[in-house]
Amino acid sequence: MPEKRIILDKIEDKHSPNIDFYRGNGGYEALKKALTQMSPSQILDEMKASNLRGRGGAGFPVGVKWSFINRTFPGPKYLICNADEGEPGTFKDREILQKKPHIMIEGMIIGAYVMGLDAGYIYIRGEFYEPIQAVDKAIREAYDAGILGKDIMGSGFSFDLYTYRGAGAYICGEESSLINSLEGKRGLPRLRPPFPAQVGLYGRPSTVNNVESFSAVPSIINNGGKWYAGLGTPKSGGTKLFSISGHVNRPGVYEIPMGTPWTELFNDMAGGVKDGKKLKAVIPGGSSTPVLRPEELDGMTMDYESVQSKGSMLGSGAVIVLDETTDMVKLLYRILHFYAHESCGQCTPCREGCDWYYDIISRIRHGKGRLEDLDLFERLAKNIGPNTICAFGDAFTTPALSFTRKFRDEFVEYIKNGNK
Amino acid sequence: MAKITIDDKVIEYSGNPNLIELAKENGIDIPHFCYHPALTISGNCRMCLVEVGTLCKNQQTGEYEKDDKGNIKVNFMPKPQPGCYQQVSDGMVIRTNSERIIEARKGVLEFTLANHPLDCPVCDQAGECVLQDYSFQYGFSRSQFIEKKRTYKKNEISPVLTQEMNRCIHCDRCARFTTEIAGESSFARTWRGNKMELSVLPGGTITHNYQGNMADICPVGALTITDFRFKSRVWFLNYGVTLCTSCGKGCSVMTSHKKGKVFRLKPVYNEKVNTYWMCDHGRLRYRFLNESRKSGHSAGGKKANFQSALSLAAEILKASKNIGVIASAKESLETCMVLSRFFREVAPTAHVDYRVDDAQVRDDRSLRPGELLRAKDPYPNSFGAREAGLLPGQGGATAIDILGAPEKFDAVVLFIDDHIIEAGDRLGNMSKAKNLIVLSPFESSLDSTAAVSFATRAYSETSGTYINIDGIRQKYCPVLPPLGDARDSWDILNQLSGLMGKSFGLDSIGKIRSHFKLGD
Ligand SMILES: Cc1cc2nc3c(=O)[nH]c(=O)nc-3n(C[C@H](O)[C@H](O)[C@H](O)COP(=O)(O)O)c2cc1C
Numbered sequence: 001m002p003e004k005r006i007i008l009d010k011i012e013d014k015h016s017p018n019i020d021f022y023r024g025n026g027g028y029e030a031l032k033k034a035l036t037q038m039s040p041s042q043i044l045d046e047m048k049a050s051n052l053r054g055r056g057g058a059g060f061p062v063g064v065k066w067s068f069i070n071r072t073f074p075g076p077k078y079l080i081c082n083a084d085e086g087e088p089g090t091f092k093d094r095e096i097l098q099k100k101p102h103i104m105i106e107g108m109i110i111g112a113y114v115m116g117l118d119a120g121y122i123y124i125r126g127e128f129y130e131p132i133q134a135v136d137k138a139i140r141e142a143y144d145a146g147i148l149g150k151d152i153m154g155s156g157f158s159f160d161l162y163t164y165r166g167a168g169a170y171i172c173g174e175e176s177s178l179i180n181s182l183e184g185k186r187g188l189p190r191l192r193p194p195f196p197a198q199v200g201l202y203g204r205p206s207t208v209n210n211v212e213s214f215s216a217v218p219s220i221i222n223n224g225g226k227w228y229a230g231l232g233t234p235k236s237g238g239t240k241l242f243s244i245s246g247h248v249n250r251p252g253v254y255e256i257p258m259g260t261p262w263t264e265l266f267n268d269m270a271g272g273v274k275d276g277k278k279l280k281a282v283i284p285g286g287s288s289t290p291v292l293r294p295e296e297l298d299g300m301t302m303d304y305e306s307v308q309s310k311g312s313m314l315g316s317g318a319v320i321v322l323d324e325t326t327d328m329v330k331l332l333y334r335i336l337h338f339y340a341h342e343s344c345g346q347c348t349p350c351r352e353g354c355d356w357y358y359d360i361i362s363r364i365r366h367g368k369g370r371l372e373d374l375d376l377f378e379r380l381a382k383n384i385g386p387n388t389i390c391a392f393g394d395a396f397t398t399p400a401l402s403f404t405r406k407f408r409d410e411f412v413e414y415i416k417n418g419n420k
Numbered sequence: 421m422a423k424i425t426i427d428d429k430v431i432e433y434s435g436n437p438n439l440i441e442l443a444k445e446n447g448i449d450i451p452h453f454c455y456h457p458a459l460t461i462s463g464n465c466r467m468c469l470v471e472v473g474t475l476c477k478n479q480q481t482g483e484y485e486k487d488d489k490g491n492i493k494v495n496f497m498p499k500p501q502p503g504c505y506q507q508v509s510d511g512m513v514i515r516t517n518s519e520r521i522i523e524a525r526k527g528v529l530e531f532t533l534a535n536h537p538l539d540c541p542v543c544d545q546a547g548e549c550v551l552q553d554y555s556f557q558y559g560f561s562r563s564q565f566i567e568k569k570r571t572y573k574k575n576e577i578s579p580v581l582t583q584e585m586n587r588c589i590h591c592d593r594c595a596r597f598t599t600e601i602a603g604e605s606s607f608a609r610t611w612r613g614n615k616m617e618l619s620v621l622p623g624g625t626i627t628h629n630y631q632g633n634m635a636d637i638c639p640v641g642a643l644t645i646t647d648f649r650f651k652s653r654v655w656f657l658n659y660g661v662t663l664c665t666s667c668g669k670g671c672s673v674m675t676s677h678k679k680g681k682v683f684r685l686k687p688v689y690n691e692k693v694n695t696y697w698m699c700d701h702g703r704l705r706y707r708f709l710n711e712s713r714k715s716g717h718s719a720g721g722k723k724a725n726f727q728s729a730l731s732l733a734a735e736i737l738k739a740s741k742n743i744g745v746i747a748s749a750k751e752s753l754e755t756c757m758v759l760s761r762f763f764r765e766v767a768p769t770a771h772v773d774y775r776v777d778d779a780q781v782r783d784d785r786s787l788r789p790g791e792l793l794r795a796k797d798p799y800p801n802s803f804g805a806r807e808a809g810l811l812p813g814q815g816g817a818t819a820i821d822i823l824g825a826p827e828k829f830d831a832v833v834l835f836i837d838d839h840i841i842e843a844g845d846r847l848g849n850m851s852k853a854k855n856l857i858v859l860s861p862f863e864s865s866l867d868s869t870a871a872v873s874f875a876t877r878a879y880s881e882t883s884g885t886y887i888n889i890d891g892i893r894q895k896y897c898p899v900l901p902p903l904g905d906a907r908d909s910w911d912i913l914n915q916l917s918g919l920m921g922k923s924f925g926l927d928s929i930g931k932i933r934s935h936f937k938l939g940d
């Protein structure tokens with residue numbers, strides 16, 4: 001299976017961010033079709049049939065999430081696009097934001113129409129300076145073309161869209177803390193229930209989806225949910241963007257059908273390990289997902305079920321390739337430094353646990369580790385993930401456990417003989 | 421009625437109770453740090469974790485599914501849930517002491533304690549520290565945390581409070597109190613993650629009058645009251661419940677005292693008046709109870725025994741036609757009643773008044789601007805004094821008149837309380853008074869010029885009733901023994917009535933209450 005560009009179609013053209021170019025290549029046809037020929041419930045049926053699963057990491061079916069919103073609930077309701085893209089290794093949303101912003105905007109308007117939402121916010125990672133400019137420009141173009149604002153394409157449906165810049169916190173990618181941040185509050189995850197579909201932005205029903213999730217919508221409207229589902233595997237519909245980085249010859253973003261064999265992505269597209277070195281490990285879904293050893297990759301295909309069956313997660317599709325020269329202790333040290341820095345700090349097990357983990361790995365890395373430290377990782381983890389407010393707790397214990405379990409000898413070596 | 425099961429105990433409930441409260445009412449303690457009934461729920465400490473289950477119902481038949489023993493099967497949620505944040509619903513099954521929860525709680529406490537300095541020996545909170553209690557009850561005895569503990573730079577946050585950030589467990593109660601109750605955005609969580617601090621926001625200052633409550637609700641010793649620092653170990657103190665007398669609100673308070681000295685006041689829950697809180701003004705005014713207290717009577721500046729002081733006062737009052745009376749709304753309703761009757765029946769005069777403060781003159785029952793509790797009226801019983809009729813009669817002089825020109829009266833009866841002393845120059849002319857009779861728990865310079873000066877009991881040493889600005893009647897009881905020969909004011913007046921040939925026979929507070937129909 002080669003690359004199949006649906007979302008990334010024609011991004012190599014330098015005009016791809018422009019509305020004229022986008023429309024010239026069939027852009028906003030799906031929106032027109034949705035507004036003029038389809039009822040919200042028909043669209044919802046197509047979305048459910050498409051098997052499109054949320055691309056932010058958790059893989060929750062988009063059609064199901066959209067059905068949680070009560071269209072007739074009085075008062076304003078909001079749509080939020082999660083463009084915080086914070087998980088280390090992930091850089092696929094940036095590609096869309098910068099090169100095909102209109103496809104995301106189109107998906108958002110369709111979503112808003114389905115759920116009866118009044119306004120949308122695109123929460124963009126603050127460091128994404130150029131992507132923000134591209135999106136702002138695209139929004140202006142869409143307003144000028146009557147595609148945003150009042151009475152879109154003469155359909156009677158109105159929708160406003162804004163961008164909002166984050167201030168550089170990973171945790172603001174978590175949807176409820178994103179909502180707090182958007183409201184001008186500290187970016188702290190909220191207790192649930194209620195979920196955003198009941199009480200979201202400004203206390204109103206809201207839906208949060210990832211950039212890529214929205215960007216998949218136009219093709220589903222154009223070609224039908226069945227078609228989209230058929231591109232992938234029974235449980236993972238469509239195509240997915242993978243950002244592959246690390247020790248590969250051709251790092252970058254690849255859009256492939258769900259279910260594409262790992263070897264195709266890795267060898268045929270990314271060109272295999274750089275400089276003819278041997279493969280040591282792969283983190284398949286962003287730094288918070290369990291690392292896999294080469295033998296675990298046998299027969300793996302790039303979809304939610306297969307990666308899960310190998311004991312990891314597809315996550316955000318951030319594939320990090322590590323060659324034989326990789327020092328797993330130093331890498332875990334770096335990863336845990338990131339998480340210790342990014343915990344929001346509100347709940348006890350995470351606030352205290354992530355620094356504790358970082359202290360432990362720092363000692364090991366600097367030759368002051370003890371064998372019991374590896375057991376301590378295991379014991380402490382039991383009281384972090386299950387007891388925290390949000391999934392951040394699991395996000396830092398997971399790499400610590402998978403690294404020390406699967407590459408135990410390297411950690412033991414550091415503990416016994418220090419850092420050479 | 422809806423039912424839930426907590427640890428095998430079936431509990432009926434109505435409405436929408438909080439799980440921690442419902443459990444508490446039924447004798448089950450769900451340990452918690454960040455939850456406080458008067459604040460929004462933050463759910464951050466994770467100490468209150470419980471297992472939450474629902475009864476299994478067969479989707480088709482609608483009947484409960486049973487196990488081999490015939491018990492209804494329960495579906496427990498995969499992760500422990502915060503008890504403070506549970507929406508109680510009919511049929512819910514809660515476990516607060518299963519093996520899993522005991523493990524989870526231990527785990528949470530291990531994290532809470534990881535960076536805690538464990539400096540209990542030098543911490544004022546020791547003895548009333550929730551973290552100390554829970555560590556003892558639920559914790560590990562040894563820590564596996566061998567890393568360097570987190571330390572913070574020391575910050576002065578306000579004169580009322582001392583902050584020791586190293587002890588903080590980040591429960592956010594203090595900051596929630598500041599915004600939600602004190603209505604000020606001066607104090608909040610700053611920084612992030614493990615470096616999170618509770619701090620005065622840049623450019624801000626804590627100015628509200630309720631800061632002491634932040635220390636009260638701090639579960640550990642991160643916020644303590646500067647005034648009480650290092651004064652006493654709390655287990656050496658005695659405790660008593662009474663009312664604060666520093667304004668017309670009359671908050672319920674607990675005194676902590678030792679050897680006759682009060683060390684601090686803390687608010688006591690009183691649903692109708694102050695709920696959980698009290699103001700700093702009242703909290704720190706306990707000091708007057710310890711200072712310049714009078715334990716014996718005097719006449720003409722010399723010590724006198726009670727009987728001779730009493731006879732002298734009776735003679736003066738008998739001989740005087742024109743008597744000025746400055747009462748005090750720090751006295752109980754009971755005393756005010758006796759006083760009022762005394763100057764109508766025994767030594768009749770129209771010059772009776774309790775109103776020495778402007779707010780009393782205006783009969784102002786409102787709160788000071790921007791305050792949650794503190795009233796404009798500095799007296800706890802103005803309403804009671806008014807009800808007792810301690811106001812000038814036809815052509816009578818007001819308290820302000822008498823204070824201005826006391827020499828116009830044949831005799832002046834003056835109640836000296838802490839407020840009038842504090843107010844400063846109010847008493848400046850009183851040395852000019854002829855035949856001055858003083859009643860006061862405090863020593864003053866007037867003791868030397870007064871014809872008679874009685875030592876009376878402070879409110880903390882007697883019982884009575886106050887009527888607050890909202891018309892709420894509140895009784896109080898002594899929390900400390902009286903000093904020396906100090907008497908209740910009503911007792912002095914009752915004995916005077918006997919000496920002056922019109923005996924009231926009201927020689928106990930009970931008799932006064934029934935005579936004036938004040939209830940029991
Ligand atoms: C710690 C944390 C960080 C997250 N960061 C992101 C992010 O950067 N971008 C994103 O789209 N979703 C992120 N998520 C997932 C969101 O909470 C949310 O599930 C997602 O935006 C929903 O969109 P989707 O259903 O389209 O995937 C994060 C979740 C957690 C727990």
Ligand code: SF4
Pocket residue numbers: 171188189342343344345346347348350351388389390391392393
């Ligand atoms: S798990 Fe960590 S990031 Fe999530 S709410 Fe708790 S402290 Fe914040």
Ligand code: FES
Pocket residue numbers: 451452453454455462463464465466467468469502503504505
């Ligand atoms: S009391 Fe429930 S989480 Fe703190």
